[in-house]
Amino acid sequence: MSQPLLAIEHLRVDFPAVVAVNDLSLTMEPGDVCGLIGPNGAGKTTTMRAVSGLQEFTRGSVRVSGHELAHEPDEMKRRLGFMPDFCPTYDQLTAAEFLEHFARAFDVPERGRRIEECLELTWLTDKRDSLCEELSRGMKQRLVLAKTLLPDPQVLLLDEPASGLDPLGRIELRKILLQLRDAGKAVLISSHILTELSGFCNKAAIMERGKLVKSGTIADLGQQMNTRRMSVKWRGDAAKAREILQGANVKIIETAGIGATFDFAGDTDALDELLKSLVVQGVRISEWRGVGDDLEQIFLQSGAKELM
Amino acid sequence: MKLSENPIFITHKRLVHRGGVLAAVLIAGLIGFSLLLGLLNSLSEIKLSGQLHGWGFRSPAETGKNIYGWVIGVEILVLVMLGVNRVTRALQEDRKAGLWDSNRLTPLKPGQIITGYWFAPGLREGYMAAVLAGFGLLVVLFSQLPVTLWLGTQTLIWSTALFCGLLGILFGMAAQKSSGAVIFLAMLMFCPFSFIAPSRMLTNFLFPIYGIANLFQTGDGNRDWTRMPEIFGLPVPPILISLALQAILGLFVWRTLVRKTANPFQPLLLRWEAVALFSMLVGSQHALLWDAWHGKFTAPSEPWRGRELLPIVHGGTLIIGLILLVLASPQPEHVRVESMRLGFKNLGAVFSRSAVSLALSLAGVAGLALLAQFAWGLAASWQAYLVAVLNLAEFLLIFALLLEFCRLRHRRRALGFVALWLFVLCAVPLILAAVFSNEMIARVSLLAPGFMALTNGAESWPQLFLALLAHFCVVVILFFGWRRQWKKLLAHTAG
Numbered sequence: 092m093s094q095p096l097l098a099i100e101h102l103r104v105d106f107p108a109v110v111a112v113n114d115l116s117l118t119m120e121p122g123d124v125c126g127l128i129g130p131n132g133a134g135k136t137t138t139m140r141a142v143s144g145l146q147e148f149t150r151g152s153v154r155v156s157g158h159e160l161a162h163e164p165d166e167m168k169r170r171l172g173f174m175p176d177f178c179p180t181y182d183q184l185t186a187a188e189f190l191e192h193f194a195r196a197f198d199v200p201e202r203g204r205r206i207e208e209c210l211e212l213t214w215l216t217d218k219r220d221s222l223c224e225e226l227s228r229g230m231k232q233r234l235v236l237a238k239t240l241l242p243d244p245q246v247l248l249l250d251e252p253a254s255g256l257d258p259l260g261r262i263e264l265r266k267i268l269l270q271l272r273d274a275g276k277a278v279l280i281s282s283h284i285l286t287e288l289s290g291f292c293n294k295a296a297i298m299e300r301g302k303l304v305k306s307g308t309i310a311d312l313g314q315q316m317n318t319r320r321m322s323v324k325w326r327g328d329a330a331k332a333r334e335i336l337q338g339a340n341v342k343i344i345e346t347a348g349i350g351a352t353f354d355f356a357g358d359t360d361a362l363d364e365l366l367k368s369l370v371v372q373g374v375r376i377s378e379w380r381g382v383g384d385d386l387e388q389i390f391l392q393s394g395a396k397e398l399m
Numbered sequence: 400m401k402l403s404e405n406p407i408f409i410t411h412k413r414l415v416h417r418g419g420v421l422a423a424v425l426i427a428g429l430i431g432f433s434l435l436l437g438l439l440n441s442l443s444e445i446k447l448s449g450q451l452h453g454w455g456f457r458s459p460a461e462t463g464k465n466i467y468g469w470v471i472g473v474e475i476l477v478l479v480m481l482g483v484n485r486v487t488r489a490l491q492e493d494r495k496a497g498l499w500d501s502n503r504l505t506p507l508k509p510g511q512i513i514t515g516y517w518f519a520p521g522l523r524e525g526y527m528a529a530v531l532a533g534f535g536l537l538v539v540l541f542s543q544l545p546v547t548l549w550l551g552t553q554t555l556i557w558s559t560a561l562f563c564g565l566l567g568i569l570f571g572m573a574a575q576k577s578s579g580a581v582i583f584l585a586m587l588m589f590c591p592f593s594f595i596a597p598s599r600m601l602t603n604f605l606f607p608i609y610g611i612a613n614l615f616q617t618g619d620g621n622r623d624w625t626r627m628p629e630i631f632g633l634p635v636p637p638i639l640i641s642l643a644l645q646a647i648l649g650l651f652v653w654r655t656l657v658r659k660t661a662n663p664f665q666p667l668l669l670r671w672e673a674v675a676l677f678s679m680l681v682g683s684q685h686a687l688l689w690d691a692w693h694g695k696f697t698a699p700s701e702p703w704r705g706r707e708l709l710p711i712v713h714g715g716t717l718i719i720g721l722i723l724l725v726l727a728s729p730q731p732e733h734v735r736v737e738s739m740r741l742g743f744k745n746l747g748a749v750f751s752r753s754a755v756s757l758a759l760s761l762a763g764v765a766g767l768a769l770l771a772q773f774a775w776g777l778a779a780s781w782q783a784y785l786v787a788v789l790n791l792a793e794f795l796l797i798f799a800l801l802l803e804f805c806r807l808r809h810r811r812r813a814l815g816f817v818a819l820w821l822f823v824l825c826a827v828p829l830i831l832a833a834v835f836s837n838e839m840i841a842r843v844s845l846l847a848p849g850f851m852a853l854t855n856g857a858e859s860w861p862q863l864f865l866a867l868l869a870h871f872c873v874v875v876i877l878f879f880g881w882r883r884q885w886k887k888l889l890a891h892t893a894g
Contacts, residue, residue, distance in 0.1 A: 105739065107732045107810065145500055147664040149736050168506045179497030183414050195406035196505035238501075 094157045095120055096277040097142070097171075097246045102151035104134070104141050104301075111137040112148070113301040119246070119277040119294070124268060125306075126288035127281040128390050129298035135281040136176060138298070139248045142279075143173035155246050169197070172244035176251040176281075178231035182224035186215055186234050189223055190241060197242040209237040212270075214263060228255035236267070247271065249280040265291060297390055305389065312389045318342075319362070324350035324378035325369075332374045341365070352382060400511055407502060407515020411489060415522045427527035430473055431534025438466045438538050463542020464615055470535040471552050471611070478528035478560045482521035483567035489520035490571025509660035513653070516571075517564050528560070551614045551638055555607040562645040565652040572659055573667065592711045598628040598637075599691065599708065601684040601715075605648065607641035614638075630686045631771075632693070644683065651676050666729050670757055673727035677761050681716055681768040688712060688772065695776035696783065709772060709853040713787060716768075717846075720761045720795050724802065728754030731807050735888055744889050746882060755881070758799035762792035782860045783852040786867065790849035793870045797824065797845065800877040807884035821845075824873065842866045845873075 097119040104112040112134045119125055127135050140146035142153050144160055144167060152159055158166040181189055187206060194202040210216045213233040218226060226234060232255050239247060253261050269291050271278055282288050288295075296306040305312060325332050329348055336343060340356040355362055366379055402408055441462045456462040493499045502512055532553055539549040593600040593608075603609035609628065616625040627634035651672055658665050668676070691708060729737075734752055738744060750756055766788040773784045801820050805813035824845040832841035839862075841847055848863045848870075 105732075105736050143504060145504065147662065147736075149739050165506050168504055173504060175497060175500075177497060179501050181410060181414065181496075181498065183417050184410065188410075188413065192406050192410045193501070193505065195404070195409065196502065196507050198506065 094154075096123075096156055097279065098152075098154045099138075099142060100152045100154075102138065102141060102153065103149045104137050104146060105149045106137075110301050112141060115151070115298075115301075115303050117279075117296055117303065117306060119279065121245075121275040121277060122272055123294050124272050124278045124280065124292045125294035125296055126292040127279055127296050127298065128288070129281075132300075133298040134301040135298055136250055137301075139173060139250050139279070139281065143171060143248055144168070145173070169242055170244055171246045171248065172239035172242065173248045174235055174239040174250060174252055176254060178228065178235050178255070180223040180226075180231055180234060183222060185220050185222055186210065186226065187219040189234060190238055193238045193241050199241055205241060209240050212240065212267060213237040229257055229260045232256060233260070233264075236264075240271075245276060247276055247278045247280075249278060251282055252280060253282060295389055309389070318354045318356045320344070320352065320354050320382040321362070322350065322352050322378065322380050322382050323369075323376065326375040326377055328374065331372065332369060335369055335372060335374065336365075350378070402514065402518060405511055405515045406505075406507070407512055408519045411515060411519030412522055415519065418523070420523050420526055423523050424526050424530055427473075427477065427530040428534075431470065431531050434466050434470055435534055435537055435541070438462060438541055441466075442541065459542045460544055463538055463544045464548075466542070467535055467538045467544065467548070467552075468615065470531055470538055471556060474528050474531040474535065475556055475559075477524050477531065478521075478556060479563050482524035482528070482560060483563045485521045485524060486516060486564050486567035487571040487574075490516055490568055491575070494571070503660065509657040512660050513568060513656045516568055517561075521560075521564065525560075528556075532556075548614050552611050555610050555638060555641055558642055558645050559607055562649050562652075565649050565656065568656055569652055569667075572656065572663075592715075595711065596691075596708055597623050598626050599687050600711075601644070601680065601687060604628070604637065604640045604687075605644050607637070607645075610637040610641045628687060629690045630683070631689045647679060648676070664733065666727055666733070668723065668727040670727055670760075673723045673757060674760050674764060677719060677723055678764050678768075680719055681765055684712055684715065685768045685771040692772050692776075694771060694774045696772045696780050697776070707854065710850045713769075713791070713849050713853050716765050716791065717794055717849075720758070720765065720791075721798055723761065724754045724758060724795065724799050727757055728799065728802060731803065731885075731888055735891075738889060746885060746889075749885050749889070753885075754799035754803055755796065755878075758795035759792070762788070762795050765791050782863075786852035786860070786863050787849045789867050790845075790852070790870075793867065793874055794845055794849070796874050797870070797877060800874065800881045804877060804881045804884055807881075807888060843869065845870055 095118040097117070099115060099117045102112055102115040103110065115134075115138060117125070127138065129135050137146055141148045142160075144164055152161065153167075154160070155167050155170045158170065160167050181192070184192065187210070190206045190209060191202065194206055199205050207216070207219075210219050213236055215230065215233055215237060218230060218234075223231065223234065232252065236249075236252065239249075253264050256264060268278060268280070272291060272293075280288065280292070292309060294306070294308050295312060297304045323332075323336075326349070333343070333346060333351065336351060336353060340361070342354045342356070343351055344354060345352040355365065357365075366376070369376060441456065442459050445456065445459060445462065456465065490499070493502075535553070536546075536549050538544075539546060593602040597603050597609050597612070609624070612624050628637050628640060629635070630640070651668075654672065655667050658669075659667065688708065696709065729752055734749060737752070738748070743749075769784065769787060769791075773780055777784065798817075798821070801817050802813070805816040805820075809816050826844070828840050828842075828844035828847070832838060832844075842851070842862055843866060848866050852863060
């Protein structure tokens, strides 16, 4: 069996008077994009710093492609890229010079070509000769992402990568992440904004007070959900529709003449059964959807309540 | 990796050049050129009238030395002061911006990162100093001074710049703000003490004041500055002492920098390094001092005014010990995490890692080094030796216990409380003694017994031993407080 790209086992980080990360285990395979979700102070950034080697940890192990951080830090550095939640740049260097600095440090072959590739990938080609101090925060963020991609790492740790980006930048970031996923990279990405992560994350890890509350593939976590919030709209007999809904494991949140929002306690199969019974009993369904995306629902049910 | 391929060096060189170097080099050139013109003018005046009008220099050599002194004065200011400040600031700014961490996450070796910061940020000042050194050579040649004066002074200036550059990186790594002004003031405070006996004080060699001044002196000059310093009575050229001291101390600093770059959570000094460094500094200081008494303290080997010399060295030893204890003592949190990792929960393991056991080792080393001044006359002066050593041990122990107690009890406010208690134990009795004009109160001060024993050989010993006993009681009380705090922390770890 092949080794996972990233394997974190029983990671523990102690700060004075607080356990910042407690017994965290997580594995990532090629092509995995894992959303690391949690409220402020949950330990997301500390986890990323510990995995990258910037933060000393008390116990546990971190391996990238089988290379352990504690024993082979240099191998790790070539295989793992960390992008912090702020933009460390040399303000008086141009974007190309900034990338050249790190290309030299990583001893990247065909330095010039690779720098142009990364600039292109992050839509900064026309800014290659601009000083870093002249770039907007979003551009700096993309430049730092380009720097992280320079040595072509197998595992990427992105801490709040979209925090300074405008809507267009976020869409472009999503495209880059999809490209990385398709290229077989493993990406661990933390964000406050769950809608940013949904759509391309195939895994999620939810943290609260240093502990991993839930983790797994989005599909598995969706299956495990106890309740989910649904929205339904119908045409015709509203009383009959409400009667059917109340008969199932449903708690109606809001109801109107043509539809309702409700919490359903049960698995996906039971939910399918409820829809079937509505249709069989003659209710004409015009809309049937979950409220919020999968990640939001998973997060809300994880017990970690304070997202912002 | 060659320096020219080092990315940190290349980037910082680029940043320096982007900020502009031509103006700085021209300023240095103008200063050098003005001084050279001044020399040529003086030389022509001496040639015409036999004496330089107004200045009183009678020979080209005397004029040349004076003007070369100005050249190297500016050179030291630019290279050592401004250059080192630039290194510290570059590192602090990179740390603040997160670039230090970004560089640490690259496959660059810690030594390569340090080398980049060592040489590049101060390049502008390096160019200026090189221009000034060039003009300095012309001054030496025109005034027919020996080229060895130029070679010797330039070697010492550049070696000091390299040594201070390493210290600058250390400050940049450890401090949030540039502490240059504080260090400069501290050095100024030391100057009066180190000039009492210039050839016998270590500080004059570490910062090669003696080596440079000695090169300017001729045989008939002030004997304080012309004599060859002696190591246990053996004359050694001052340049060699300075270069050796800077190289050894620089090696320790280099090791610290590499270790801290690889893992910032490591202590600044390992315990064995602290002991070795302390041994080297205190040992070489006593070696320089040895010819004053030849091992028979209180009986000077020559009619000599430096009776206060040993108390000054005692004070210096306390300060060095204090600094090393701060640098080498582990943070309680670090010990707690280590205890969790390694599974130890007993106080014995804590003691072996704490500053308290280190303080005992340092006191032992200091006691041995001090013995060099007493060994051949111990029968006559054993009380002075014993009081000085016990005082040293108590001072270092109290400081180590206080430091860890306050770190455990007061956390971020620890430094303030340590300063407060040291002030109470050391300074308050002296202030009260002055206010009430009562010398007896001064003897209670933690500093008093050692200084009194080494200053006044015929001191009333019972009173000093009584003061030592009182200080020992403070040690015992602090030890119990220290033990209680550690037990609490270890219990928290176990929980």
